[in-house]
Amino acid sequence: MTLTDPAAPAALEGTTDPNGVEDLGAARPLRIDVWRRFRKNRLAMVGLFFIVFLVLVAIFAPAIAPYSITERTSGSARQPPSMDHFFGTDNIGRDVFSRVVYGARVSLKIGILATIISLTIGLLLGATSGFFGGTIGTLIMRLTDVFLAIPYIVLAVAIATVLGRSENSIILIIGVIGWTSIARIVRSSFLSLKRLEYVEAATALGFSRSRVMFKHILPNALQPIIIYGTIAIGSVILTEAALSFVGVGPVDPTPAWGKMVAEAKSSLTNAPHMLFFPAGAIFLTVLSFVFVGDGLRDALDPKLK
Amino acid sequence: MTSYIIRRLLQIIPTVFVALSFLFFIFFLLPGDPARLIAGGAERNVDPGVLERVEERYGFNEPIGEQFTNYWQRTIQWDLGESFLTNESVNEILGRKAVASVRLAIWAIIIEIIVGISVGLLSAIRRYSIGDRITTILTAAASAIPVFVLGFVLQYLFAVQPNKLDFPEWARLRTSGIGPDTWTFFFIPTGEQWRYLILPAITLASVTTALLARMTRGSMLEVLRADYMRTARSKGLGEREVVLKHGLRNAMLPVVTLIGIDFGTAIGAAVLTEFTFNWPGIGSQIVTSVDQRDLPVLLGLTLAVVLAYALVNVIVDVSYAWFDPRIRLGKGEQS
Numbered sequence: 001m002t003l004t005d006p007a008a009p010a011a012l013e014g015t016t017d018p019n020g021v022e023d024l025g026a027a028r029p030l031r032i033d034v035w036r037r038f039r040k041n042r043l044a045m046v047g048l049f050f051i052v053f054l055v056l057v058a059i060f061a062p063a064i065a066p067y068s069i070t071e072r073t074s075g076s077a078r079q080p081p082s083m084d085h086f087f088g089t090d091n092i093g094r095d096v097f098s099r100v101v102y103g104a105r106v107s108l109k110i111g112i113l114a115t116i117i118s119l120t121i122g123l124l125l126g127a128t129s130g131f132f133g134g135t136i137g138t139l140i141m142r143l144t145d146v147f148l149a150i151p152y153i154v155l156a157v158a159i160a161t162v163l164g165r166s167e168n169s170i171i172l173i174i175g176v177i178g179w180t181s182i183a184r185i186v187r188s189s190f191l192s193l194k195r196l197e198y199v200e201a202a203t204a205l206g207f208s209r210s211r212v213m214f215k216h217i218l219p220n221a222l223q224p225i226i227i228y229g230t231i232a233i234g235s236v237i238l239t240e241a242a243l244s245f246v247g248v249g250p251v252d253p254t255p256a257w258g259k260m261v262a263e264a265k266s267s268l269t270n271a272p273h274m275l276f277f278p279a280g281a282i283f284l285t286v287l288s289f290v291f292v293g294d295g296l297r298d299a300l301d302p303k304l305k
Numbered sequence: 306m307t308s309y310i311i312r313r314l315l316q317i318i319p320t321v322f323v324a325l326s327f328l329f330f331i332f333f334l335l336p337g338d339p340a341r342l343i344a345g346g347a348e349r350n351v352d353p354g355v356l357e358r359v360e361e362r363y364g365f366n367e368p369i370g371e372q373f374t375n376y377w378q379r380t381i382q383w384d385l386g387e388s389f390l391t392n393e394s395v396n397e398i399l400g401r402k403a404v405a406s407v408r409l410a411i412w413a414i415i416i417e418i419i420v421g422i423s424v425g426l427l428s429a430i431r432r433y434s435i436g437d438r439i440t441t442i443l444t445a446a447a448s449a450i451p452v453f454v455l456g457f458v459l460q461y462l463f464a465v466q467p468n469k470l471d472f473p474e475w476a477r478l479r480t481s482g483i484g485p486d487t488w489t490f491f492f493i494p495t496g497e498q499w500r501y502l503i504l505p506a507i508t509l510a511s512v513t514t515a516l517l518a519r520m521t522r523g524s525m526l527e528v529l530r531a532d533y534m535r536t537a538r539s540k541g542l543g544e545r546e547v548v549l550k551h552g553l554r555n556a557m558l559p560v561v562t563l564i565g566i567d568f569g570t571a572i573g574a575a576v577l578t579e580f581t582f583n584w585p586g587i588g589s590q591i592v593t594s595v596d597q598r599d600l601p602v603l604l605g606l607t608l609a610v611v612l613a614y615a616l617v618n619v620i621v622d623v624s625y626a627w628f629d630p631r632i633r634l635g636k637g638e639q640s
């Protein structure tokens with residue numbers, strides 16, 4: 001990806017030859033190039049299709065699920081998969097298939113919203129630290145050290161116990177804990193980009209700091225952020241599953257996949273289907289985001305191949 | 306070198322201080338009242354007199370600032386207090402649990418290093434072979450499967466099924482607890498012990514092994530193209546020596562960084578693994594202590610984990626110099 005300054009005012013471009021600029025390199029917009037390379041990556045395409053499928057399942061969950069998430073079929077706890085219950089029933093006779101379908105909503109919602117929170121915090125702190133440097137920069141980096149020093153699961157369990165176990169507080173917790181890596185990535189991009197000449201030019205033109213930071217530097221630092229963000233959605237879903245598993249995830253009857261796995265713990269011998277279906281859902285979802293993230297990285301930066 | 310190490314060790318202090326203080330205040334905000342829990346249970350009506358005596362004994366009635374100061378005064382002298390629930394000293398609990406955790410961790414690390422590096426090395430040398438492709442998919446899969454799911458799947462395949470299908474006794478593994486707890490040379494299991502050890506060790510190793518294999522492969526591919534590799538070959542060295550001595554050692558540098566960074570991931574994995582297999586280590590104790598609001602145990606064990614994590618990072622930084630003599634520590638270090 002070449003460095004461009006998308007925020008450069010049009011008046012400046014006008015000083016060069018108006019025809020020559022267009023013909024030199026930019027025959028195709030970058031995103032078409034990226035899409036072409038991405039499409040060639042088979043694993044990434046499979047991942048993308050699965051994510052689209054999952055989003056559709058989440059949207060149309062009420063139409064797909066034959067039962068509600070709380071409906072109990074009396075006298076049929078831990079039934080193996082059958083035509084009535086595609087994925088069998090759980091400890092108290094609820095339909096596992098319906099709960100896995102509705103679980104897509106929970107996982108996607110938590111994955112996407114928590115990632116947005118982490119990205120926002122990480123972006124602001126990382127950009128500030130990288131752009132201004134000095135005492136503020138060092139302080140912010142020390143703060144990331146502190147956050148990294150506490151094992152995330154301990155921190156998450158601790159905060160979850162305080163904030164309660166609603167879906168929203170889980171989103172907040174994972175979002176607030178996960179910002180450290182993205183802050184480091186953004187900081188190092190900003191550190192190297194701010195020394196480049198086009199940034200110097202923008203500063204010399206008298207643009208405000210925030211304009212230079214967010215309109216001139218940020219677009220060129222976006223690439224690693226996009227890649228990281230994609231993979232992060234997957235790891236947020238993993239974290240949510242882990243929290244649900246140790247017992248601080250969303251409360252019943254929210255059909256979180258991690259909680260369904262935890263519920264299977266006691267029934268491993270006579271009802272293994274309770275483990276395999278939600279576990280498979282977590283696995284395929286996270287794997288898809290990893291594949292798409294890898295594919296994006298290769299497509300955005302062909303040098304890496 | 307020495308001054309660098311000392312400076313790095315001193316840097317640990319503020320980090321640990323802020324981290325633990327943060328946890329201390331978080332746990333003060335916990336909805337469950339520890340005094341009530343000790344006096345007879347969170348859900349029951351407790352005699353107010355008893356409650357008062359408990360509060361006095363553990364200092365809950367003092368202002369929070371004072372409790373905080375007291376906590377740090379005691380912690381600096383490594384007096385970690387006693388468990389609210391069992392009155393056992395936290396140091397004793399820590400000693401007992403740390404031994405179990407370290408034993409499990411040693412085996413996970415052995416698996417990680419042997420499998421991770423050799424798989425990464427082989428798939429770099431035979432790039433694009435079938436083995437390499439399988440490795441790529443397997444490592445991606447291992448990073449997408451939750452630790453506890455892998456733990457359960459392994460339990461199902463190697464412990465539940467063999468029992469169901471009446472496998473011979475030697476083929477049945479155990480899934481829960483530490484077992485007879487018999488060891489020689491601290492970490493080598495004796496007797497039946499290996500049946501209890503092997504599944505949690507594999508589970509704990511899985512995530513980091515996949516990362517290590519991936520990283521070794523990438524790093525090795527880079528190194529294999531380097532000029533000094535060609536030089537080594539043209540000197541007439543055998544391929545084995547070229548790859549292992551000149552290649553692998555140089556490829557290890559970024560890998561060592563990764564081991565440092567991933568120690569945090571490994572701690573998370575350890576908590577989940579121990580909890581999944583009821584392994585009586587620090588990790589499962591932390592989860593239990595949060596649940597029971599056992600503040601001294603929780604803060605004591607977390608302090609130990611945070612210190613260990615910080616020390617590992619210092620060791621990793623220092624070991625760079627060993628892997629790459631070009632790196633001179635402590636000079637011209639960037640902020």
